[in-house]
Amino acid sequence: MGVRDWIEGWPVYRQLTGADPLGRGKAAESARSRALAPRTRSADRVVRSVCPYCAVGCGQKVYVRNGKVTQIEGDPDSPISRGRLCPKGSASKQLVTSPGRVTEVLYRRPHGREWERLDLGQAMDMIAERVLRTRRETWQDTDEEGRTLKRTLGFASLGGATLDNEENYLMKKLYTALGAIQIENQARI
Structure with a gap:
């Protein structure tokens, strides 16, 4: 030089x-x-999505290259957030790209010390069996005075803030159909 x-x-x-x-x-x-070039320039496609962290529903643009998420930004066309994301929303790429993300079913038996991997079908069967057994064992058709209850206090639901509104709505419908009355959503608390 x-x-x-x-x-x-x-x-x-x-x-x-x-x-x-x-x-x-x-x-x-x-x-x-x-x-230098922006990570968004090399994306194959852009998918519009909603931030999964709370009930606000901020719009996101998810940039994908070769089937992998490369960047997530606020969507300026969103009438809710107008392109802005909070710190958690800005970091939501980590939900799908973190090497520490758990991608398989882990189960620890009662009094067990180690986690074991389960097949998804087996885990779903275990959950369904336990829910139905608990509902059957704790069902209240009427109270002491004969008033109709048709409910169970044997289980409850606390929807997570990383679930979107549609998922929480479906959970509310499911648990109501099962007779549960203790149903809440973390994003509302």
Whole structure:
């Protein structure tokens, strides 16, 4: 690298001799920053979604390349958030790309010390059997005075804030149909 190359590579020189006298544009760029490109530019497609963290429903743009999420940003077309995301929403890419994300069913037996992997079908069967058995054993058709109850106090539901409104709505419908009355959503609390 010669002296002339060094001087022309100096941002102050470019600022004084170029078309950027305030040094807010090209004059301030380094060779490294000129070579950078946004992660969103290389995406194969953009999928519109809703942030999963709370009940607000902020719009998101999910950038996908080769079937993998590369970036998640606020959706400026969303009438709710108008392109803005809170810190949790901005970090929601970690939900799907974190290497620590659990992607299989883990079960720890009563009094067990170790987690074991279960097949999803087996886990669903275990859950269904336990829900139906608890409902059967704790069902209250009437109270002491003969008033109709048709309910169970044997289980409850606390929907998570990472569930969207539709999922929480379906859970409310399911638990109401099963006769549960203790149904809440974490996003509302």
